Amino acid sequence: MKSLLAAILVVCSAVSSYAAGATVKASQFGYDRQNATKCLQAAFDSDAETVIIDQVGAEWLAGGLYIKRDNLTIVFAEGVTLRALPGAFPKRPDAFIAVTGRKNITFIGQKDSQVTMNKEEYRQIDARFQGGHRHAFRLMNNDGVTFRGMTITSSGGDGIYVGHGCRNVLIEDTSCLNHARQGISVISCENLLIRNCHFDNTSGTPPEAGIDFEPNLNNECLIHCVLENSTFNGNAGSGFTAYLPNLDGSSRPVSITVRNCEFNGNNSGAMVSNKRQAGNLLLGTIAFENCRIAGSKTINMRVADVGEGFSFAMTDCTIDNTGQKQEALTFTSSTILSPDIGNIAVKNLRVIDDQPGRAPVRFQPLFGCGVNKDVQVDVTINGEKYDVAPVLATMPSSQREKIELTKETLDGLVAPTVTGDVHNPKVPTLNLRGSYTLLLLAKKGDQFSIWVKAEPVVPGRKPAKTTFELKDPKNKTVESITMMTDGSEKTITATAAQDGMYKFLIRTAGQRASVWSDHPGQGLVASPDLAMISPRAKLYFEVPAGVVDTVVVFSGASAVERIKEVSLLDAAGNIVQTAKDTEAALLRIKRPADAKAEVWCLDIGGTVEDCHVLMGKGLKPVLATSPDLLLRASQK
Incomplete structure (x- = not known):
């Protein structure tokens, strides 16, 4: 007991000796050659104005580190290497050094010092780096961050990630080399100056x-x-x-x-x-x-x-x-x-x-x-x-032509009345790409199924892990499924515990997915658009009563990602317009003034990779693979 008390007194005395404004060496906080995370974090959390990561005769190995206070300078002494501890970054969102909500933070690298991660390790953990995270430095909502003389290498994502809400960032005489996703990403910044720097040899994930x-x-x-x-x-x-x-x-x-x-x-x-x-x-x-x-x-x-x-x-x-x-x-x-x-x-x-x-x-x-x-x-x-x-x-x-897109909301949607046979085929070539929502309007006690198929974005691409979630009307998760985009298929069955709009959240992780449901009162949200890759599908949408002149825009994503064929079909199944081998199709809907609500169809015969659908003025931004189960606009 006496020895324990003595140790505590020594630690307390050491910490209290680092008065505000002092310069300290990180090793004074208990350097551990096997894992220096606690030592470095304690140094960063101290009241010292400047922390020197000093030369200890070996690399500093550490897990994730956090800057939790303002007005701090961190100096990497000559010849020092701070390396990401192997195995310490199992999750994609992990970052080596995170700076969030801080002011006046400075990182200084002296001669031959570096901050490095283990890019090849992350390649083995995640196919294609799963989106390229595990940044070396992640900045969020900061005012005044400086990098000077730094060498930053081999992250699983970006050397420096300048995220939401950053201001007054200076990066000079700094090298970001051999990162997986970017040398540096700038998401948001006011007053950014980068000078005398090198951002070279990025490779790994787009x-x-x-x-x-x-x-x-x-x-x-x-x-x-x-x-x-x-x-x-x-x-x-x-x-x-x-x-x-x-x-x-x-x-x-x-x-x-x-x-x-x-x-x-x-x-x-x-x-x-x-x-x-x-x-x-x-x-x-x-x-x-x-x-x-x-x-x-x-x-x-x-x-x-x-x-x-x-x-x-x-x-x-x-x-x-x-x-x-x-x-x-x-x-x-x-x-x-x-x-x-x-x-x-x-x-x-x-x-x-x-x-x-x-x-x-x-x-x-x-x-x-x-x-x-x-x-x-x-x-x-x-x-x-x-x-x-x-x-x-x-x-x-x-x-x-002047194109007016829809400003309609998702309010006022109602489920259709279903009688007789229902046309509702599974469409395994829908090939959604991005993050989208399948709406399901249910009453308490309704049972419904959702089928999903997840595939690589192009054949032969290594699969990625992705998650799909079913949310209830209060946005509470009812069920969550995790899949690999390797052609796997899964079906979930749910019973509505309350009235209201259920949402099936589709996240394709840069790959592609097709979905289907047996529930009357469904639709994919196309707001602002609905993106797909090389689809072959029929998508149905409602043209409400009173809408007499509008458009549906179907466009490739670039000059080379062209439309092979697409047709617009009216409520009777007649072809109104067809476009072939073009960058984009402006599909015009014209009806008499007394036209009632009808379900029309976009028949997609193929595209060269990425494409998207945009709905014109007066149309609800909702599409479905079944004309009989499509959510409709209330006629009240």
Whole structure:
């Protein structure tokens, strides 16, 4: 007992000696060569202003670490390696060092120090890394985080993940190398400065970019984000990606500047993918200054959906297009709802090309989009001036019809009255891709079954684990099933314990799934859309009374992901319109003024990979594989 009391007094005395503002060595908190997690966490939790992870003659091995206080500097001493403890990160959401809700946090790496994880270990645990998590550093809701002189390697996800609610982030003289998903992901940040850094050799799970700007929600932002004097080389995806479809007209305008940077030897050099929708357009600007792009395996630079309030600029840049199959720079549209291409200012772009006669710049307006007059391109190819004016003169003006999408909610849905035989085939080729909801309107005591089939996104792809949940009207989980996307099929049977709308949550984990139910009063929610991959299916939807002129949009996800065949069938099963071998189909519904509520059909005969359905004005965003069991709009 006396020895125990003495030990406690020693520990208390040691902790109290680290007064606020002091600098301490982490090893003073009880270094354990086998597992230093407790030691490091105690050092981080102390009142010391600066914690030095000091040289102890061996690697520091640790599990997940958390920064729980503000105004902390962590220094990695010369030659120190902090390595993720093998076996300590079994779950995908795990991160090595997590910083959440903090202010003024600084990480400093001295010469030859590094923070490293065990990428190959996670590859063995999870097929295709199961979405590429296990980030080295995860930042959420922070104000003031600095990385200086750091080397961060071999995570199962991102070297640095800049998540929701971050502000005032500085990353300089830092290298993020050999990560599985991205060198760095920027989900949301206001005032981000990255300079003198390297984001190289990402490979393992898509997108596999050097840097990926990719907000998840429309209330996130990318404001005053600047990249300077940095390299993005050898990545299995793009060197630079800005993927912005989750931002819209309600989001704050985007501002990203890339200055004096190099993109070399990536799968693609730089990609800007907005997928902006007319009527709800994201505003902003992306600018490249004095940058060099070269050695890409597929395409050097592709920019989609700029114009009408979103500008793109390049100044004093070089693209080495030697050995490429496509033009150096392509401007295109990504969806049938994209704005016309425009608001482009390219000045002194130097293109090097080994293909005689190939244009340096390509304009590819798709889906009926046009090219506006606010396009300025000043470019040379192999040192000679290239005149873009004749090319622009041949570009079409906008040929798009005005498309109004539904603003209808899910309120007021009712179950159909079912009599006689019911047409309700299982459709194993529905092939949903993404996160969707199957609605089931039930009364207390109703019994219903749900069948689900989970498959790899393409044949031969390693299966992933995914979970499906049945929720009751109060959002309580009734049943949860976990499956591998290896072609497995499962059926669950439930009895409604109360009246109301049950929800079957479909999460495909990047793969594909098909669902079916025997319950009258069902429907898949298509809000804002319903995405599938290579489907062959008939999807039924209601055209309510009073809706006389509207559309259903069926679109491929890109210029190469095309529609093979799709038809619109009226309530009698007659073909109203058919589209074949096209990027998108605008399927028009026209009816007399006194038309009653009817069930129409979208007959999908096949697509080249990804596609999606969008419902037009006045239509409930609900579809079903059975016309007899489809949820209907109340006629009251």
